[in-house]
Amino acid sequence: MAKLLFGILMTVVWWMLHALQLDEEAAMGTLNDVKLAVNSAAHAAAQQLDRDKLELGVLTIDYDQAQQTAATYLMENLALDRNLQPTAESLLESAVEVRVFEVLGEDVLYPYSYHNEQYDYEVTFNRPGVVLIVHVQYPALFGVLAPIEWDIRSSAELVY
Amino acid sequence: MKQLLVFILFAAMFCWLMFSPIYKHVLVIRQALLQQEVNYLLEVGASGTYGYIDGSMIAESRLRLTDYGFNPALLEYEVTSTSGAEGGNASEPLPRGVGLRLKLTYPYEQLLNIDRLIGIAPPPEDARIAGRGMRMSEYVP
Numbered sequence: 001m002a003k004l005l006f007g008i009l010m011t012v013v014w015w016m017l018h019a020l021q022l023d024e025e026a027a028m029g030t031l032n033d034v035k036l037a038v039n040s041a042a043h044a045a046a047q048q049l050d051r052d053k054l055e056l057g058v059l060t061i062d063y064d065q066a067q068q069t070a071a072t073y074l075m076e077n078l079a080l081d082r083n084l085q086p087t088a089e090s091l092l093e094s095a096v097e098v099r100v101f102e103v104l105g106e107d108v109l110y111p112y113s114y115h116n117e118q119y120d121y122e123v124t125f126n127r128p129g130v131v132l133i134v135h136v137q138y139p140a141l142f143g144v145l146a147p148i149e150w151d152i153r154s155s156a157e158l159v160y
Numbered sequence: 161m162k163q164l165l166v167f168i169l170f171a172a173m174f175c176w177l178m179f180s181p182i183y184k185h186v187l188v189i190r191q192a193l194l195q196q197e198v199n200y201l202l203e204v205g206a207s208g209t210y211g212y213i214d215g216s217m218i219a220e221s222r223l224r225l226t227d228y229g230f231n232p233a234l235l236e237y238e239v240t241s242t243s244g245a246e247g248g249n250a251s252e253p254l255p256r257g258v259g260l261r262l263k264l265t266y267p268y269e270q271l272l273n274i275d276r277l278i279g280i281a282p283p284p285e286d287a288r289i290a291g292r293g294m295r296m297s298e299y300v301p
Binding site: 047072 | 166170173174177181182184185188191192195257290292293294
């Protein structure tokens with residue numbers, strides 16, 4: 001009887017360990033995928049030159065276009081819909097929130113150091129650029145792990 | 161005799177319990193490999209040198225994935241672009257600013273069939289694991 005009880009207990013413990021391991025592995029994978037998606041979104045957003053101002057010789061980024069581009073790249077890379085809600089094919093199960101979207105244009109002096117105390121982010125720009133901070137929640141597969149949430153920070157500069 | 165029988169039974173059961181969920185790792189790793197391959201192809205394809213992902217790159221990618229145990233015939237590559245251009249045509253690379261999209265899928269291959277033993281229905285036949293991505297083309301003519 002004691003052996004049977006021990007057996008059942010061990011089964012539970014082992015399967016929980018397996019679940020934990022699998023969940024942690026998948027979480028690291030998800031973090032990596034989301035970071036890449038955010039990086040590519042920031043990069044694409046930072047390349048949206050404001051052509052009207054370029055004619056006047058001012059190098060800057062078109063805010064609306066940049067914002068739209070960033071959303072498109074997040075959508076495509078993470079299989080989200082227009083409201084950044086995950087679709088059936090997505091890795092995620094809850095909406096992606098864009099917490100910070102800042103475009104540094106011609107009104108600051110470069111090199112410019114960007115600080116964000118709230119998200120503990122610091123970056124120096126040599127050219128106009130974009131800061132993108134996105135909040136993501138990891139959908140736990142088994143619920144063995146405590147819920148994981150990330151603020152994923154990224155930035156990119158205009159390249160020409 | 162009885163003791164021995166119990167021992168063998170328990171040992172076998174514990175071994176099975178400890179190692180049976182490992183097959184799920186195959187799925188996790190396969191998904192990660194597909195995503196890694198997509199990232200690599202996009203990194204190269206959307207770079208300033210190419211601006212496309214053509215048949216020869218896909219053939220090489222199939223070879224790489226075969227080394228990891230994928231069946232190359234079952235891999236499906238879908239290359240598209242945001243401008244509606246082909247994206248897979250080496251003679252017409254996507255210009256800078258156009259998004260190059262890639263979706264790479266592979267079937268589950270009955271990996272989760274064993275789950276039926278504990279009452280979980282496996283995914284449908286036509287369901288596929290996928291890696292996907294979109295990068296901005298950097299190609300400048």
